[in-house]
Amino acid sequence: MPLRTDLHKVMVIGSGPIVIGQAAEFDYAGTQACRSLREEGLSVVLVNSNPATIMTDTNMADKVYVEPLTVEFLTRIIAKERPDGLLPTLGGQTGLNLATKLAKKGVLDEYNVELLGTPLESIEKAEDREHFKALMQAIGEPVPESAIAESMTDVKEFMAELEDAEARTGLPAYPVIVRPAYTLGGTGGGIAYTWDELHDIAVRGFRMSMTQQLLLERCLLGWKEIEYEVMRDGADNCITICNMENFDPMGIHTGDSIVIAPSQTLTDKEYQMLRTASLKIIRALGIWGGCNVQLALDPMSYRYYVIEVNPRVSRSSALASKATGYPIARVAAKIAVGLRLDEIQNAVTKRTLACFEPALDYVVLKIPRWPFDKFNFADRRVGTQMKATGEVMAIDRTFEGALMKAVRSLEIGQYGLTLKGISEWTDMKLEEVLMHATDQRLFAVCEAFRRGMDVEEVHQLSAIDPWFLKKLKDLVALESELRVFKGLPDEATLRRAKQAGFNDHNLAEMWGVKEPEVRALRKQWGLQPAYKYVDTCAAEFESETPYFYSTQEQENELVG
Amino acid sequence: MAEAKLVLADGTVFTGASIGAPVTQIGEVVFNTGMTGYQEMLTDPSYRGQILTLTYPLIGNYGITDEDWESGEVQVRGFVVKQLCDRHSNWRATGALDAFLQKRGIPGIAGVDTRMLTRIIRSHGVMMGVISGEDVSVEALQRQLTEAPNYGLIDYVKEVSAGRNYPWAEPVQEPYDTLARYHADPPLRVTVVDYGVKRNILRLLTSRGCRVRVVPCDAPAAVVLEGAPDGIVFSPGPGDPANLGYAIRTMEEVVRAGRPILGICLGHQLMGWAFGGKTYKLKFGHRGSNHPVKDLVRNGAVHITAQNHGYAVDAESVAGSGLRVSHINLNDGTVEGMVHDTLPIMTMQFHPEASGGPRDTEYMFDEFVRLTADRRMSTPA
Secondary structure (H helix, E strand, O other): OOOOOOOOEEEEEOOOOOOOOOOOHHHHHHHHHHHHHHHOOOEEEEEOOOOOOOOOOOOOOOEEEOOOOOHHHHHHHHHHHOOOEEEOOOOHHHHHHHHHHHHHOOHHHHOOOEEOOOOHHHHHHHHOHHHHHHHHHHOOOOOOOEEEEOOHHHHHHHHHHHHHHHHHHOOOOOOEEEEEOOOHHHOOOEEEOOHHHHHHHHHHHHHHOOOOOEEEEEOOOOOEEEEEEEEEOOOOOEEEEEEEEEOOOOOOOHHHOOEEEOOOOOOHHHHHHHHHHHHHHHHHHOOOEEEEEEEEEOOOOOOEEEEEEEOOOOHHHHHHHHHHOOOHHHHHHHHHOOOOHHHOEOOOOOOOEOOOOOEOOOEEEEEEEOOOOOOOOOOOEOOOOOOOOEEEEEEEOOHHHHHHHHHHHOOOOOOOOOOOOHHHOOHHHHHHHHHOOEOOHHHHHHHHHHOOOOHHHHHHHHOOOHHHHHHHHHHHHHHHHHHOOOOOOOHHHHHHHHHOOOOHHHHHHHHOOOHHHHHHHHHHOOOOOEEEEEOOEOOOOOOOOOEEEEEOOOOOOOOO | OOEEEEEEOOOOEEEEEEEEOOOEEEEEEEEEOOOOOHHHHHOOHHHOOEEEEEOOOEEOOOOEOOOOOOOOOOOOOEEEOOEEOOOOOOOOOOEOHHHHHHHOOOEEEEOOOHHHHHHHHHHHOOEEEEEEOOOOOHHHHHHHHHHOOOHHHOOOHHHHOOOOOEEEOOOOOOOOOOOOOOOOOOOEEEEEEEOOOOHHHHHHHHHOOEEEEEEEOOOOHHHHOOOOOOEEEEOOOOOOHHHOHHHHHHHHHHHHOOOOEEEEOHHHHHHHHHOOOOEEEEEEEEEEEEEEEEEOOOOOOEEEEEEEEEEEEOHHHHOOOOEEEEEEEOOOOOEEEEEEOOOOEEEEOOEOOOOOOOOOOOHHHHHHHHHHHHHHHHOOO
16 A cells, blocks of 8 residues: 555644643654655645744745634635645644534535545544443443433442442442532542442532532542553554553543653563553554553553543654654654555664564653742642643663653752752651642652651552652662762762762762762763663664663763 | 673673572573563573573563463573562562572573673674673683584474473463454364473463363374374474474474464474475574564555564575465565465464564464364364
8 A cells, every 4th residue: 555646735734832731742743744744755734823833944844834723724725725635633632623623614525635644533433432432342442430420329320330340350349439510620529439438429519510410430540550652554554652651550640640661560461461452442443643542450450441542643652752763743644645554664773664563672751840830829739630731751771760860851950859848848748749649749759768668658658559669769778878978989889879870960969079070080980871772673673863862881872 | 799791602791790590501692672571581492592681671570470481491591681670569470580580590690781782692693602690700601602512503392392292271361361263162172292382372272272282392293193183283492493303204294184284483494394495594583572574465464473583484495385475574574474375284483372472463373273173174083
């Protein structure tokens, strides 16, 4: 299925202004897509209302329209440019919504413009809650049980269903999440662990809901949250770009979670089980291009639920792209114009094809960047509604290295794991933040270890996997050891500190010396970082256009 | 922690921390790019005689479980990692990786720049190496290495194959119980020739309604065909197929019985020989969970497969033999599968049983069982 010969001009819709809850991922994706289409000899017409983007640079597309993203303006541009196709899946929700409107109003038919990429029908199937639930049930993929209750009888019926499931599978019926429909700020909801609690919350909820309706759902708080970035071409070939594990378990929006790639605590059986499910889902949806599948995995069994699917390029796919070196938007654009995965070159190695799965030989860590420094009085708690406005990503050969890099990249004045002023926190405040995460939870976990809590205690409060907690505990222990030094340390100590990712600024602060002194010592003892390739293939093949990350390792690939 | 050394035949020396047993072992140094599945790899008989390095840097994270064994023992000669996890976390874990290696006398080394090691193997090809957790000099290790026989000369199949016939009755466990699309009823009798079989092959066959009997690698054709089995599986295994004349001769005879045959990995390579073809050694093999394989028979579909092999069938050498290349590796065009023009034979270089690795080609077992069931109906045994 080679490149379609009936396409000459393609219109791409950008995502407009950047808003809270979005990073600049759509600019990144759109830019890649424009380049990718032009590589195939297509003429690209780009529309975006936001001129402060890379994609609107005049060399990115053949024609750039900086115009309002409305049906009216787009119709006029279509009438003038007469594109053969429209690619809407790279501009986030804005692009998708506009394309849907253009299709429904008959504009696309009138001007004979074909929607490229994933069909609108597939997108609706993924984004409409009921459609999605029905599709998942049809293909045997579990979604969390949920119901809309209008009376206490409905609540009882729903619980009877969950208790049935408990008898069948052993999965406890409680806890259950209750959300009253149409209340201000979601008040009146809660999590019930027993029937008595559920009864009380429901009675209160019915009173508070304007429509006398409650949304009931199985509560998966504390389950592992795992994501898979998958791709499919028009010939039904499917691949996984990478999987990611959230440091913060279920209950916190993945955009507000610290995320690590690849997953760290999954056995091959679990990894493959969820991979298989993700591929089944992208096939059932009939996606052309990339898609993000979010799953919840019981930390104590093989049980899992499908939480959500993003049927387009998303924030997660931008992260996955940078994390693996696999250009998801670039490949998605080529799939949309008819190419198969095995007809697209791997742009990094230039000697293998895009039809493979990246192998990572490093760890990628993402930490969200919240705007609480700008919104001083905002509630710092994070939950199911995303509050972050950006994110940092760090790559290293170890978790420790990636974590320390990410923390200092946040530009919140933090060079290490001790948050300024955290030693003043009461134990109660500390425990509160461990239980109900804020942007400062990572530092709260570290402080908890500093105060002598053990991994099990912190796990009980936070539900964060012990694997992550042990890593943080070890880092805190090393930090205390390092603090003992006043003035410059010996070589072995500096080596240990560098291998654990401590940076010069942080070390200089702890030792009461100047940063250049630490740097000079590092040079003297040969502790400079090495630079390694992100090459999509764990060094199995040579690469032409890789990028680099720094790490404390033996071989430096930047030289020679 | 005690120091360990890894010395390569080209003279490169890596030092790191000793993990596992503080002993010395020699083997062919290979790398696998899979990011999960270390227990399955360590217990995969095809790694016999090899020192395995993993390109993924954090190993041991989810510990060791009683359930994920692919054979009865740890098969690698040595194990090389960047960072060994000292606090695993997984609900099925029954122990730590370090203790697991120690108990079985397998030496390992941690703290190695495994990407550097991989780049060396990639550019120079696989080579022999010695790994030691003992307090010995590099020179002494180099001496041992030069005196040791080369990997390619040893028949490791004899070491890993069971010495007797035995029935296998354990089906796959959760979550491996979901993908079967075909179940033979009444049950089929399938004989598996054990060159170093992975348990998941036996489990997947059992789950699809096969009564599985395993026979040793040197079982004569009469034993393989004893009781007129409905189908025969030639298993994966370690080493150079060119050394296995006895297996090739048996296979030639078994093929003549006309029963449906499935050949996997070494079983696939030997099938090439049985039809007059040849195999050759790849520079650094295919070991990982991300190898794209194109199906030339069915619409050119591409599947992501698990692989573990150092040798490949020479496509030209089987031309005109009745065997036809059915699958190729998308990365380098090497032969990944064959079918026979007239006989019910299907072979594959990749591992449809996965474990570890993606399960995209598990349907191959459905196809083999269906083929076998069809033949049983048309030719009463």
